[in-house]
Amino acid sequence: MTSLFFWQQWNRSQRFLYLTSLGLLKLGLITLLFFHFRGLENTVQWQVLSELDEVPVQLDSLQLATGGLQSTVDSSQSIVNSSQSSIGRVQPDSNGQSTIDNRKSKIENQSTIPLLGKAYLLKEQFVPVQIDVPSWLAWGYLGFVLAGLVLLLSAVSALPRWWYLGAMGAFIGFLAGSHLEILELFGSDKAFGFGITILVLGGVSYYLHAFREDVSMEKRLFIFAGLVGILAISLPFFTKIPLVALTVTSYSLLPVIVLAVVFVGWLSVEIIAGFVYVVTNPRTGFGKNSLVNFLFLAGLYLFSILLLYMKITRQTENNFWFVSPFVLYAVSAVLGVWCFAKRTESYLPFREIGAWLYVGFGLITTAAMAFVLFTQNNSLIEVFEDAVVYSQLAIGTIFTGYIALNFWPIFKQGKAVYKIIYKPMRILQSQAWLIGGMGVVALLALNRFFTIDQARAGHYNALGDLHAATKEYIVAEQYYQIAIDLDYQNHKSGFALASLALTQGDRMAAGAYFQQALHKDPSPQAYAGLSQALLNENLFFDAIFNLRKGIQAFPNNGELQNNLGYLYTWTTIADSAYYYFEAARQSIQNPEVPETNLLAFWGKALTFSDAKNPTSSLGLTKADFKETYLLKTQSTTLSHEANRLAVAQLIGEKTDANQVNPGLSKDSALSVNNFAYLYNYGQYTRDSSMAPLFHKLVNTGTNGNFYHELQLAEAYSEYGRDKIAALDILASQTVADTSQKVALARQTLQYWLLKENSTKSAIGPLKIETDFVNALGQHPLDISLLQQTVNFFSRQKKPKVAYQSLLNALRFRRDSPELQKLYILQCLHLRLTEFAEDGLRDLFSITADADYQAFLKTYQAQRALIEKERKNFR
Structure with a gap:
């Protein structure tokens, strides 16, 4: 050529x-x-295993005059209890007192009441999973x-x-x-x-x-x-x-x-x-x-x-x-x-x-x-x-x-x-080829023709892969075992047998096979698999030792570094956890998992850091965290964004919330990643548009583990557009369940009622029906607004709309004489005389005698007119 x-x-x-x-x-x-x-x-793919944790966060605060604080708290508690006639009685905590009652002795000299909640953190580790061919x-x-x-x-x-x-x-x-x-x-x-x-x-x-x-x-x-x-x-x-x-x-x-x-x-x-x-x-x-x-x-x-x-x-x-x-x-x-x-x-x-x-x-x-x-x-x-x-x-x-x-x-x-x-x-x-061929045979003989056994072992490994793909696990296991007999300690057979053991729930055997896979051709995946198997058997320190050994063999493997940092979060050696997360962040191709863990680390470290105690139990401060710029690093992964929003709430910093597709399954069953992101995002943004999604997740029947938390998240989303709906959600939750599981919902309900009862509403001019509807959504318990609503809808000849708004408010302000009077008169206007009689009896129990007698004259006059109209109608 x-x-x-x-x-x-x-x-x-x-x-x-x-x-x-x-x-x-x-x-x-x-x-x-x-x-x-x-x-x-x-x-062998690296899959991420997530673990859910939580941290307390302050969601809101209410400024009250010190002198009237005690009476306002008592009033708020009575408002919650008085709603029992419509939605049941709010039960006390297991120690016999409500959350706010427990605080009475502590807040007598305070002027600020916080609304406490919780945000969810995710800690993640890498798990090797063998895929079918x-x-x-x-x-x-x-x-x-x-x-x-x-x-x-x-x-x-x-x-x-x-x-x-x-x-x-x-x-x-x-x-x-x-x-x-x-x-x-x-x-x-x-x-x-x-x-x-x-x-x-x-x-x-x-x-x-x-x-x-x-x-x-x-x-x-x-x-x-x-x-x-x-x-x-x-x-x-x-x-x-x-x-x-x-x-x-x-x-x-x-x-x-x-x-x-x-x-x-x-x-x-x-x-x-x-x-x-x-x-x-x-x-x-x-x-x-x-x-x-x-x-x-x-x-x-x-x-x-x-x-x-x-x-x-x-x-x-x-x-x-x-x-x-x-x-x-x-x-x-x-x-x-x-x-x-x-x-x-x-x-x-x-x-x-x-x-x-x-x-x-x-x-x-x-x-x-x-x-x-x-x-x-x-x-x-x-x-x-x-x-x-x-x-x-x-x-x-x-x-x-x-x-x-x-x-x-x-x-x-x-x-x-x-x-x-x-x-x-x-x-x-x-001649050259003949002599060279003899040399090849000689080299094979020096190794006892082991290459031939390896070829046979490889053939059986391939057959094992075939039967593993067809879910014939017992047959696959037999082929892999033959391969190990022919080529002892070959990584393929050991790792495959460990994966089959995990598939069949035999964690002890999986650990043994992972160990066998490490003898001849060690891999980061085998070290991670063995560590996970040891952890599942509660051999915590063995798992740490194994990962440290893996990092010695593969010093730049970010997955092993991340997993070791994850294990150190379970100990008091917090600096080691931080070190390995940072090392993983620098060496891994996709740094989002170690960054997620770093955010969780900071979240737990800063849990007890506040104005009176600016340094956490680990000696870290909010200023230290801000230097990491983790709060500004947005991501498209659910876990990372969930943790970023959780830490933002924890330290009270504002950040842009990145909207990530939660990737829900067809049956809407939530993983811990889905849940943590949706809960934190909804709580942080108060996005009213998420209320239908939370409602669907609550009622889908597949999210029992997160049922109470999803109801609370739905209430937070509804609170921005329809406070009555939000209050109803919390009230129904606290009535249906009297355990400690709903303590946070009970506390939130009491806080919102306290806020509505003690804060003056800033209501703009109301001219059309939409204005009134929107204003009632934001200020449903405001007496002045309710009076205007009654007058407006009476002129519009829609008295039932006004009646419903009064009924909604009355469920949560049954101790208000003025609201009770409006309700009674509206019942008379609609000719609901029996309801008016019930309301009059309730008014007698919550107002002074002089005030009651004064209103009774108005009531009797209205009632007389109704009776007269009935006689004329006959």
């Missing part, structure tokens, strides 16, 4: 198909490296493998006779090892899948090979692509097994691995050959010193491979700079695109056959590597690492000697050795 873009010399159809195949290979290599970079995060991965993997098979079958059908027979024998063995009988086609466990595939693909292949040698490679590609496509689409319709793609993938993985390992061995000399190109190319070469430079580069490279060999065989723990074997494979695969033709030009036409064979093997190998990397099948990952390292160390060393011994005279002449590298003068390629 004389050009970097050698395919430009091909005809249009060949060039299009080849570039398409190379594009697929490039996509596969990029995907492989991406999965390799992500590591365990491909299949996604269906898109299985289908994508099969797509690449089938594309590779199409290329291989097309090329094989054009091979010479004996090469063809050998290749087809290998293909039959490949299909036999794929266990297609697992598809149970047509409901039978016989090998129909194997037979149909051999008949269709093998028959067409033999026909093209034996009788149609004239068919071009482009047509062969289209023929086999069509046949493979038809089989891939049609066969799933004749099977009833679930997850067809994952089933075929799992059972056929072992023969694919065999093909991939062979291809990896083939690529073992590409990087060494690349060094020859660099040192002998006229544009980049070193002239007559090229041999020395080649030996230096090759020796340095082989030494790094030796160090990598020592690392993967665990003969050294030194932290050398290692290049991943998968990166070496990717580089070799790219170099092989240009080198394959030179290596095979003496016996295989590249354009007609070799190019398609190479890309076909490349697609299958890359797909297999990407699949095992995504699923973090450690046993098979190590098989591929061994294949790359063993072959490059053994074959690469022999190939270096092959080049030096064959071409050292030409090196000294400064000629372009790379052009004749595969045209030996002394030692044949076959």
